[in-house]
Amino acid sequence: xxxxxxxxxxxxxxxxxxxxxxxxxxxxxxxxxxxxxxxxxxxxxxxxxxxxxxxxxxxxxxxxxxxxxxxxxxxxxxxxxxxxxxxxxxxxxxxxxxxxxxxxxxxxxxxxxxxxxxxxxxxxxxxxxxxxxxxxxxxxxxxxxxxxxxxxxxxxxxxxxxxxxxxxxxxxxxxxxxxxxxxxxxxxxxxxxxxxxxxxxxxxxxxxxxxxxxxxxxxxxxxxxxxxxxxxxxxxxxxxxxxxxxxxxxxxxxxxxxxxxxxxxxxxxxxxxxxxxxxxxxxxxxxxxxxxxxxxxxxxxxxxxxxxxxxxxxxxxxxxxxxxxxxxxxxxxxxxxxxxxxxxxxxxxxxxxxxxxxxxxxxxxxxxxxxxxxxxxxxxxxxxxxxxxxxxxxxxxxxxxxxxxxxxxxxxxxxxxxxxxxxxxxxxxxxxxxxxxxxxxxxxxxxxxxxxxxxxxxxxxxxxxxxxxxxxxxxxxxxxxxxxxxxxxxxxxxxxxxxxxxx
Numbered sequence: 001x002x003x004x005x006x007x008x009x010x011x012x013x014x015x016x017x018x019x020x021x022x023x024x025x026x027x028x029x030x031x032x033x034x035x036x037x038x039x040x041x042x043x044x045x046x047x048x049x050x051x052x053x054x055x056x057x058x059x060x061x062x063x064x065x066x067x068x069x070x071x072x073x074x075x076x077x078x079x080x081x082x083x084x085x086x087x088x089x090x091x092x093x094x095x096x097x098x099x100x101x102x103x104x105x106x107x108x109x110x111x112x113x114x115x116x117x118x119x120x121x122x123x124x125x126x127x128x129x130x131x132x133x134x135x136x137x138x139x140x141x142x143x144x145x146x147x148x149x150x151x152x153x154x155x156x157x158x159x160x161x162x163x164x165x166x167x168x169x170x171x172x173x174x175x176x177x178x179x180x181x182x183x184x185x186x187x188x189x190x191x192x193x194x195x196x197x198x199x200x201x202x203x204x205x206x207x208x209x210x211x212x213x214x215x216x217x218x219x220x221x222x223x224x225x226x227x228x229x230x231x232x233x234x235x236x237x238x239x240x241x242x243x244x245x246x247x248x249x250x251x252x253x254x255x256x257x258x259x260x261x262x263x264x265x266x267x268x269x270x271x272x273x274x275x276x277x278x279x280x281x282x283x284x285x286x287x288x289x290x291x292x293x294x295x296x297x298x299x300x301x302x303x304x305x306x307x308x309x310x311x312x313x314x315x316x317x318x319x320x321x322x323x324x325x326x327x328x329x330x331x332x333x334x335x336x337x338x339x340x341x342x343x344x345x346x347x348x349x350x351x352x353x354x355x356x357x358x359x360x361x362x363x364x365x366x367x368x369x370x371x372x373x374x375x376x377x378x379x380x381x382x383x384x385x386x387x388x389x390x391x392x393x394x395x396x397x398x399x400x401x402x403x404x405x406x407x408x409x410x411x412x413x414x415x416x417x418x419x420x421x422x423x424x425x426x427x428x429x430x431x432x433x434x435x436x437x438x439x440x441x442x443x444x445x446x447x448x449x450x451x452x453x454x455x456x457x458x459x460x461x462x463x464x465x466x467x468x469x470x471x472x473x474x475x476x477x478x479x480x481x482x483x484x485x486x487x488x489x490x491x492x493x494x495x496x497x498x499x500x501x502x503x
Contacts, residue, residue: 001219013029013030013425013433016201019414024353025200025201026201028424032196034194035476036476038192039478040110040114045477054197057310059072060310060311063162066317073162084156091159094154106192114471114478143178144181145173150163157319161319166186171439178443198349200349225241226266236249253463255464259435263457284442285429285432286438287329289418289433290363292416293360294410295413300406300409301403307403311344311348312344315340315399321337322339325337325339334367336376336394338364341362358409366379368430368432377394435468436448438473447469447471454470463486
């Protein structure tokens with residue numbers, strides 16, 4: 001097996017460096033991995049045998065408020081419940097009940113999510129558990145907008161904040177159908193698995209995968225951009241590199257690329273059904289991403305004490321602030337008070353920076369196509385140096401509101417605007433980190449286009465193995481595993497798949 005990587009190092013969105021400050025390890029793109037911790041795909045790989053170790057912050061996640069209160073997702077469910085009871089007494093029982101439902105259906109739900117659609121075997125088990133856990137009423141809850149779900153389940157603001165902030169880890173808005181299900185999923189994963197990080201940096205996860213690949217005889221070739229898929233008689237028979245080399249595929253080609261790039265650039269419309277070509281015109285990217293990395297000389301001085309010790313911090317003016325942020329994005333406006341999803345990496349893994357300091361980052365979203373700036377800086381989306389600095393300052397000012405003195409701790413910073421993210425990984429189209437929207441209209445049988453939902457493509461022997469395929473974005477390995485199973489099934493080798501993973 002040969003893996004060709006366009007970049008000069010492996011990892012895609014899973015890598016780390018010392019590019020902000022030589023004494024600080026910074027995760028360049030992804031950082032926290034609840035989906036990896038829950039993934040049966042990665043569990044079968046036994047990456048601990050390749051040296052991968054996980055670390056956890058004292059607290060999983062926090063959402064501070066300006067009045068000093070803080071909704072906290074703790075490591076233990078009873079501690080989370082006790083904290084939510086400070087917002088409203090009945091909310092402790094509400095959280096316990098929600099987690100009890102997760103304990104009943106969570107394992108089967110994860111298995112169903114991480115298998116090809118439709119998930120026949122896992123789906124049957126899940127259907128049985130759903131009936132026992134409330135059936136249609138639970139299904140209704142999972143399709144609710146997260147604002148509505150929070151209002152129905154919690155009397156106070158704390159539980160609503162946890163659900164809504166977690167829903168906005170994707171490009172879902174508080175009023176979007178299905179955002180309640182995603183917010184619940186991420187909250188329950190955080191409660192059951194935590195938001196772990198690889199010890200030493202995100203790159204440690206990639207390094208473990210590379211060691212396993214090579215130990216099993218695989219070849220990794222970095223700096224090898226694929227220019228096209230070689231198609232003969234409707235079948236993928238190899239690839240051609242940008243340098244003109246042809247690499248034959250003895251069994252299959254697995255493409256870890258965005259769907260538009262695969263079909264339009266690597267395959268070509270002449271090999272595709274007209275319906276698919278037309279559907280690509282309606283492909284819906286997720287929001288663009290703007291990220292800032294910091295080397296801080298001290299811990300973040302949160303006014304709300306509950307945010308201290310949390311690996312992940314959501315920075316926004318409550319649920320209404322999140323709705324306002326999402327509405328500005330929907331209108332094509334750069335938000336004036338951006339929701340910042342922030343990581344305190346030394347808090348989660350003490351090896352990331354010197355004692356008493358903090359390696360930190362925050363990202364926010366901006367529209368794919370900017371129409372105007374809701375703030376005072378006139379940001380147009382050209383992302384000149386001035387626009388990048390202005391947006392980074394805007395993010396920092398938002399954090400400063402909740403942590404006075406934060407900006408005085410910044411020893412160094414790095415800005416990753418949407419074009420920079422795309423340059424680091426071409427799958428991140430203008431900073432879109434999920435290879436397409438997480439909204440219901442582009443999930444399951446609609447992902448990446450209607451009528452698909454599986455890794456097979458119209459070209460025989462070619463399989464979509466990226467986050468553009470079901471089940472979508474996140475570091476969990478499911479799209480690649482699904483593509484591998486499909487390729488092996490073509491040759492009657494799929495029964496060996498699980499056995500081979502364990503070798």
